[in-house]
Amino acid sequence: xxxxxxxxxxxxxxKGFTLxxxxxxxxxxxxxxxxxxxxxxxxxxxxxxxxMIQPQSGSVRIFGMDHRxxxxxxxxxxxxxxxxxxxxxxxxxxxxxxxxxxFFDNWDTNxxxxxxxxxxxxxTKKTKELSKGTKVKLSLAIALSHNPELMILxxxxxxxxxxxxxxxxxxxxxFPEDGNxxxxxxxxxxxxxxxxxDYVAFLIEGKIALSEPKDELLSKWKRxxxxxxxxxxxxxxxxxxxxxxxxxxxxxxxxxxxLKEVIAEGVAREEIKVENVDLDDVLIALVKxx
Amino acid sequence: MIYLMKKFSFIFIxxxxxxxxxxxxxxxxxxxxxxxxxxxxxxxxxxxxxFFVVLGAVYIHEQLEQKSNGYAFLRTLPVKASDIVVAKFLxxxxxxxxxxxxxxxxxxxxxxxxxxxxxxxxxxxxxxxICLILTxxxxxxxxxxxxxxxxxxxxxxxLFIVLSPIPINIFLLKRLGISRREIIERVVSLNWVIxxxxxxxxxxxxxxxxxxxxxxxxx
Numbered sequence: 001x002x003x004x005x006x007x008x009x010x011x012x013x014x015k016g017f018t019l020x021x022x023x024x025x026x027x028x029x030x031x032x033x034x035x036x037x038x039x040x041x042x043x044x045x046x047x048x049x050x051x052m053i054q055p056q057s058g059s060v061r062i063f064g065m066d067h068r069x070x071x072x073x074x075x076x077x078x079x080x081x082x083x084x085x086x087x088x089x090x091x092x093x094x095x096x097x098x099x100x101x102x103f104f105d106n107w108d109t110n111x112x113x114x115x116x117x118x119x120x121x122x123x124t125k126k127t128k129e130l131s132k133g134t135k136v137k138l139s140l141a142i143a144l145s146h147n148p149e150l151m152i153l154x155x156x157x158x159x160x161x162x163x164x165x166x167x168x169x170x171x172x173x174x175f176p177e178d179g180n181x182x183x184x185x186x187x188x189x190x191x192x193x194x195x196x197x198d199y200v201a202f203l204i205e206g207k208i209a210l211s212e213p214k215d216e217l218l219s220k221w222k223r224x225x226x227x228x229x230x231x232x233x234x235x236x237x238x239x240x241x242x243x244x245x246x247x248x249x250x251x252x253x254x255x256x257x258x259l260k261e262v263i264a265e266g267v268a269r270e271e272i273k274v275e276n277v278d279l280d281d282v283l284i285a286l287v288k289x290x
Numbered sequence: 291m292i293y294l295m296k297k298f299s300f301i302f303i304x305x306x307x308x309x310x311x312x313x314x315x316x317x318x319x320x321x322x323x324x325x326x327x328x329x330x331x332x333x334x335x336x337x338x339x340x341f342f343v344v345l346g347a348v349y350i351h352e353q354l355e356q357k358s359n360g361y362a363f364l365r366t367l368p369v370k371a372s373d374i375v376v377a378k379f380l381x382x383x384x385x386x387x388x389x390x391x392x393x394x395x396x397x398x399x400x401x402x403x404x405x406x407x408x409x410x411x412x413x414x415x416x417x418x419x420i421c422l423i424l425t426x427x428x429x430x431x432x433x434x435x436x437x438x439x440x441x442x443x444x445x446x447x448x449l450f451i452v453l454s455p456i457p458i459n460i461f462l463l464k465r466l467g468i469s470r471r472e473i474i475e476r477v478v479s480l481n482w483v484i485x486x487x488x489x490x491x492x493x494x495x496x497x498x499x500x501x502x503x504x505x506x507x508x509x
Contacts, residue, residue: 050365071368071370087358088358088360103368
């Protein structure tokens with residue numbers, strides 16, 4: 001089993017929204033960034049993975065097992081941080097830790113206490129008194145304290161201050177280094193995904209628009225700036241997100257390696273310039289579909 | 291599951307203590323001081339208290355679960371929907387058994403007349419069965435339609451159960467000339483062992499429906 005998660009043809013229909021034909025394989029020792037605008041179906045996909053929502057069709061295998069039939073076992077091996085954090089509000093952080101510890105087979109109390117200290121979370125505070133950021137940190141502390149093999153995080157950095165956001169991302173980036181561990185993180189903040197992900201999947205209007213290793217994607221997608229007449233029409237017509245400005249024209253190519261030889265002369269004459277794009281550019285190009 | 295039961299049990303214990311610790315001496319003080327304290331009035335009023343204890347505990351407990359998003363939290367943990375539902379159903383069953391057990395022992399202790407306390411116990415057991423079915427339906431309703439919709443219905447149902455003995459009394463006694471003794475005799479003349487077995491089987495069936503409903507419910 002080379003894939004820690006295998007998603008096959010998921011379909012979930014809501015009034016006004018359909019999550020359709022979602023198929024993804026997530027290799028071991030990797031971080032998958034699930035990118036998409038709000039309402040694209042990221043949370044629905046993640047909730048299906050956690051068996052919080054049932055799809056109309058399709059299957060999910062986690063650790064090689066049917067996740068629904070083995071949900072207790074699967075959740076024991078998955079650290080989950082949801083879009084919203086739910087705890088018993090009237091209970092303290094310490095109580096919450098003790099409560100959840102009863103459910104996990106591999107709960108590490110020392111690790112939990114260490115994370116509470118590292119994240120500066122007060123043990124005596126009631127969970128309803130915690131700020132949004134601290135709730136996310138508590139969720140992360142719980143998720144990490146039972147030695148999960150897979151972390152599933154739904155927009156974990158939304159609402160966090162930059163310092164904590166950086167800490168959380170660093171923690172996730174180093175998570176697979178332990179071996180055989182993976183992370184699935186959804187976000188519409190592409191900067192977060194760029195920092196940590198090995199693979200990216202773009203979810204647009206309930207469908208996977210693109211799914212590739214991040215570096216491979218960024219090596220293929222480039223922005224081409226060119227002066228009038230510097231690029232043949234048959235090439236310029238293949239560019240997306242085309243713009244015309246006072247210095248010339250620009251557009252994004254999805255297959256730069258195929259174009260590299262063709263435009264080499266233009267680049268040498270400085271009539272064509274090639275610029276790296278970021279995941280934001282890719283997302284915008286996919287959303288606008290220009 | 292035992293751990294979940296412990297977590298859920300607080301409200302149930304509170305309501306049981308309220309019922310057996312407060313209701314018993316306060317509401318029945320005068321009856322306890324009579325020649326045979328086990329009067330029909332006493333038995334007749336105990337049934338609504340059973341509903342108050344069990345349905346009330348479930349109502350408050352579910353309100354707290356709703357307020358704190360308890361189900362959403364539990365569903366992030368390695369807990370099956372069946373564990374949650376079975377824990378709740380077992381707690382209800384235990385509460386009913388404790389309530390009935392307590393009063394049946396109390397009946398035997400305070401009454402010198404077996405022809406009084408035996409039918410009284412039967413009457414209470416049959417009420418316990420009805421209470422089990424109502425509670426199971428309540429859980430299925432909450433898991434399917436949400437607490438907010440079903441909660442209002444529970445208040446109305448509870449008010450009906452508590453207040454209905456008064457108009458029923460008036461109607462039966464004044465209009466039809468049927469006495470409470472006759473009602474109780476008719477009720478206990480049923481084979482309550484069979485009734486109980488049927489009701490418990492139905493309760494367990496509804497528990498399965500509740501599990502399925504919670505599994506299918508959106509997080």
